[in-house]
Amino acid sequence: MGIEAGEGEQPFPPDSELVARLRGRDETAFVLMVGSxxxxxxRLARHFVSTNDSAAEVVQDTWLAVIHGLDSFEGRSSLKxxxxxxxxNTAKRRGVREGRTIPWSSLPVAQDQGPTxxxxxxxxxxxxxxxxxRVFPQPWPMPSPEQEAVAKETRAVVEEALTHLxxxxxxxxxxxxxxxxxxEEVCSILELSAANQRVLLHxxxxxxxxxxxxxxxxxxxxxxxG
Amino acid sequence: xxxxxxxxxxxxxxxxxxxxxFLDGTLDPDTSDRFEEHLRIxxxxxxxxxxxxxxxxTLGSLPEAGLPEDxxxxxxxxxxxxxx
Ligand SMILES: [Zn+2]
Numbered sequence: 001m002g003i004e005a006g007e008g009e010q011p012f013p014p015d016s017e018l019v020a021r022l023r024g025r026d027e028t029a030f031v032l033m034v035g036s037x038x039x040x041x042x043r044l045a046r047h048f049v050s051t052n053d054s055a056a057e058v059v060q061d062t063w064l065a066v067i068h069g070l071d072s073f074e075g076r077s078s079l080k081x082x083x084x085x086x087x088x089n090t091a092k093r094r095g096v097r098e099g100r101t102i103p104w105s106s107l108p109v110a111q112d113q114g115p116t117x118x119x120x121x122x123x124x125x126x127x128x129x130x131x132x133x134r135v136f137p138q139p140w141p142m143p144s145p146e147q148e149a150v151a152k153e154t155r156a157v158v159e160e161a162l163t164h165l166x167x168x169x170x171x172x173x174x175x176x177x178x179x180x181x182x183x184e185e186v187c188s189i190l191e192l193s194a195a196n197q198r199v200l201l202h203x204x205x206x207x208x209x210x211x212x213x214x215x216x217x218x219x220x221x222x223x224x225x226g
Numbered sequence: 227x228x229x230x231x232x233x234x235x236x237x238x239x240x241x242x243x244x245x246x247x248f249l250d251g252t253l254d255p256d257t258s259d260r261f262e263e264h265l266r267i268x269x270x271x272x273x274x275x276x277x278x279x280x281x282x283x284t285l286g287s288l289p290e291a292g293l294p295e296d297x298x299x300x301x302x303x304x305x306x307x308x309x310x
Contacts, residue, residue: 131237
């Protein structure tokens, strides 16, 4: 029986059906939900705690809390967002115990301020066209279906870039772009203002784009150099 | 936002800070107009946005790990045992 996320394309039931089935103790529904969502939850949990084992325990505790809380789920958010909020609260508590606190309320800090693109990339005030690109960003090679190796490397660059981000930026970009929650959901999961969500997300994306730019420039230089 | 440039024209340096707002559709109408106006005439910013989108797409394609099998089994047991 396959309960890995992404195995086959089982149609995922809408919330109303899923919640009813879970409340009716439908094991297939539970297995489907745990299989589909645990990967994302694990990735997210890992940003709050110190080890992979610890993250797995957070996910485990989250699902136990979900089982216990199912009957009190009111449907004010989607079930997935509700589960994610439980995970974040569980992970935060665990992080605190491990001496890892993330200061969500103190914004903005230095690392969240200033231009997201090196000002040297733009013409200065002495020029006729201040703020214009000195040199346009170089277009990246288009991904082609047969270049799975390149796509894999690109993903590795992105994965690596994420590890260099400050915690809050990493958590916001993970929720928005890796896991696909919308802005409103991310604000509710993290109890962030819309403005702070935007600042953190934009900086994180700009940083990751910069890493990809370096990677493609390096790959091109290597190819040109022989 | 402190604009020393002509408020009617958006510079590339200003535009790159607004891409996330643009993609989320949260720019006010006037800024949105100036943003799109700039994009029509600037290949550099067009490329920048294209790369931003590609970055987002790549982030959305990262592989996921799963819970270990014994953890999933333990959860299923907990679910079974939870009283109706
Ligand atoms: Zn431009």
